[in-house]
Amino acid sequence: MTLPAETLSQLLESVSRFVREQLVPLEHQVAEHDEIPAEIVAAMREMGLFGLSIPEEYGGLGLTMEEEAQVAFELGQTSPAFRSLVGTNNGIGSQGIIIDGSEEQKQRYLPGMASGEIVGSFALTEAEAGSDAGSLRTSARRDGDSYVLNGTKRYITNAPRAGLFTLFARTNPQEAGARGVSAFLVEADTPGISLGKPDQKMGQKGAHTCDVVFEDCRIPATALLGGREGQGFRTAMKVLDRGRLHISAVCVGVAERLIRDSLRYAMERKQFGQPLAEFQLIQAMLADSKAESYAARCMVMETARRKDAGHDVGTEAACCKMFASEMVGRVADRAVQIHGGAGYIADYGIERFYRDVRLFRIYEGTTQIQQIVIARNMIRAAS
Template sequence: MALDGETLEQLLATVDRFVEERLRPLEQRVAEEDAIPPEIVEEMRRLGLFGLSIPEAYGGLGLTLVEEVQVAFRLGRTSPAFRSLIGTNNGIGSQGLVIDGTEEQRRHYLPRLASGALIGSFCLTEASSGSDAGSLRMTARAEGENFLLNGTKRYITNAPEADLFTVFARTDPATRDARGVTAFLVEADTPGLSLGAHDKKMGQQGAHTCDVIFEDVRVPGSAIIGGPERLNQGFKTAMKVLDRGRLHIAAVCVGVAERLIEDSLRYALEREQFGQPIAEFQLIQAMLADSRTEAYAARCMVEETARRKDREVPVSTEAACCKLYATEMVGRVADRAVQIHGGAGYIADYGIERFYRDVRLFRIYEGTSQIQQLVIARNMIREARGR
């Protein structure tokens, strides 16, 4: 159920203030220390940011997708690391439970995910499987009513902070694709689960990733999302929540792009060359205009697709279009921002080069641009053949 207009405006105004007054002043510190201050995490908890998309019945805000993308636009106006911390709790880490979890699983985990008492993480990628997620090799061998999990997951966001992992493992060794894969809920303190060293990344310092290693990790059949009857159904659960995740990432990209455009315009008005602000030069104006046009197009795409999704209209193709266009768009905007700033854009003091590195990840995780292209084209072909 959508919030009433006044309540939504209050929420968005609160997020605006939080971003402007608390998060943006800390961007450089987070990048240098590779850590989000604990007091900021606690403020996120109090604001309900860990439970944006979790139903009110389980302690969340229960936002519609239209409302969630409005929040994401605002969270995108600061370093992506801040949003990354709450991302899994609002995405695949909770929506799989909301859609396919048993009532017992929902009541046990969702209130704590919504409050931020638990940090969620999503374990799919492996050393030899990323875009080809169906080829994963991690196994879950049945042993009575339990399963023994063995394997290593790679580049797992929030793993160093996580309390609960959604883990995909092969439960049918006869399969070599997405069939025969099951989704498990595994708590971080389960014996046999360990973490690798923090990855040293190109950008998004403050958002941590590392390997998650499973060595004879024993979990009961009740740890399967949806219970034992959903054995070998893990990818079906994942597919049900992809549209929301793709739209959320696209909305964040819009927010980052609008922030970079704002910074670029301000610099162009202040920086003088040949006796006038560089904003007066038509080639600078062209870069500003192209950036504004593309960001506006992405915003419209996201808002319209969110409206359709809330009306329960199938949006698999449109969500992939949003993810593809918005992530590629923000990369172009970041590149123009560096160019407009000139030498200052290349120097760390201004923060532009940090965003240039940060946004590069959006085109890779949660489905690369090339995977989005395949999804779009295959859906088009399937629809054409079905007419």
């Protein structure tokens, strides 16, 4: 459902003000302590940020993809860890339920996810199954009216906070590849689930990941997403278009923040008797960053509109994810260069963003996976 223009404008201004006044001042603290303060989590809940993409009938805001992208542009203007906290509830943590869940499953979980009382987590990756999701080994054995889960998931975003896992497990060991994989909704307090120690990451401090271990974890058969076996991989693929567009929009927001900081620094910092911004080689880096971020913004908005219109945007979403995530890496690199020695010092925050944005080229499908998706779709369309 499309929001009235005035309502959308008010929402975007509210998010922008929240980012400027409450999140940006906490960036260094969150990075140092690897924790988002409880009062910020509560404020995010109050603003409805956990339910941006969840339909209104289940307590969310029900934003279109275009509207969600605009909110993501604003959330990208600060440390990615803040966005990551609400990201799974709006993306891969809820979309599987929205797209393929039964009405009972939607009623049971979506209102809590929309309010932020339940944090969703997408448990797909394993030690030997990431980009090759069809090779996962976690098993779900049917036993009467239950399934028994065994296996270990790795690098699971928001797992330490999760109340609900969308778990992907093999229900048919005789079926090779993705066709034997099913999706389950597993409540985090179910006996047989344990968490590994939080991962020590290169960046995005405050956004937590860890291993999730399932040992003879018994869940009711009603936990099978949509009530159908063998549909898990298809469900995972369905949620990716929205997730990739959301991440692409965040990349644009981060890039715009870095460009703004770099321009300000270049105008204030003097060398050889004049501001850095007067030197043409500095201008070239600023201009390249501006042009690339603008191109990514246009790609995201156009693809979001096409998705809202009901078009298949699998290729275009992969293009956005590939270009935007690579783009923000180049922008961050130039930002360090423009800041010179200051860009390498933690006090300025530029080196933190340089580390933070590196993850965008890996999760929700690596750059190389996007290239494969794009090329295979091109070949299929031409055949």
